[in-house]
Amino acid sequence: xxxxxxxxxxxxxxxxxxxxxxxxxxxxxxxxxxxxxxxxxxxxxxxxxxxxxxxxxxxxxxxxxxxxxxxxxxxxxxxxxxxxxxxxxxxxxxxxxxxxxxxxxxxxxxxxxxxxxxxxxxxxxxxxxxxxxxxxxxxxxxxxxxxxxxxxxxxxxxxxxx
Numbered sequence: 328x329x330x331x332x333x334x335x336x337x338x339x340x341x342x343x344x345x346x347x348x349x350x351x352x353x354x355x356x357x358x359x360x361x362x363x364x365x366x367x368x369x370x371x372x373x374x375x376x377x378x379x380x381x382x383x384x385x386x387x388x389x390x391x392x393x394x395x396x397x398x399x400x401x402x403x404x405x406x407x408x409x410x411x412x413x414x415x416x417x418x419x420x421x422x423x424x425x426x427x428x429x430x431x432x433x434x435x436x437x438x439x440x441x442x443x444x445x446x447x448x449x450x451x452x453x454x455x456x457x458x459x460x461x462x463x464x465x466x467x468x469x470x471x472x473x474x475x476x477x478x479x480x481x482x483x484x485x486x487x488x489x
Contacts, residue, residue: 331477333457333459334457334458335455335456335458336365336455336456336458337362337456338453338455338456339454340452340453341453341454342450343372343449343451343452345446345449346446347446347450348444349374349445349446350421350444353452354421356454357410357419357454362454362456363410363412364412364457364458364461365456366408366409366410366457367406367409367410367421367423367453367454367455368407368455369406369407369452369453370404370406370407370408370425371405371450372403372404372446372447372449372450373401373402373403373404373447373449374402374404374444374446374450375400375401376398376401376444376445377398377399377402377425378396378397378398378443379427379440379441379442380394380395380440380442381395381396381397381437383397391471392471399429400429400431401429401431401447402428402430402447403427403430404428405425405426406441407424408421408422408423408424408441409421409422409462410462411462411463412462412464413464415465415466420463420464420473422473424439424441425438425439426438460477461477462475462477463475463476464476
């Protein structure tokens with residue numbers, strides 16, 4: 328287990344409009360506002376289509392990451408996630424999970440990691456910036472997944488006191 332206290336910065340309400348691509352719009356917003364670390368405590372809205380991690384085939388090994396995605400259409404969505412910086416690609420590395428209700432299937436739900444989405448009507452997000460420590464996301468080679476990392480806190484015994 329790893330943990331660190333955080334310092335929060337600015338808070339925004341971000342509205343993505345009909346036809347917007349979710350991740351490019353989120354990345355542009357973060358770039359324009361110089362946000363590299365933070366979280367989305369909530370997002371609600373609609374997606375015309377979304378790719379989420381999943382498969383209809385049996386898993387070869389349930390202990391390994393699944394990189395396949397399924398496409399679902401005409402959705403109501405609720406979700407949340409974290410925002411970190413990928414130092415290898417020098418760009419935002421969001422980690423967003425959603426629960427989607429398929430409107431045409433009695434609101435049957437799907438829940439998973441969001442890969443891509445196109446907004447239908449509107450999607451509203453709360454974005455809260457973390458000003459410290461810096462969050463990064465880099466691939467853990469032993470697990471083959473990108474993991475959230477933060478600057479380690481200096482142990483109390485090593486801190487200088489005034």
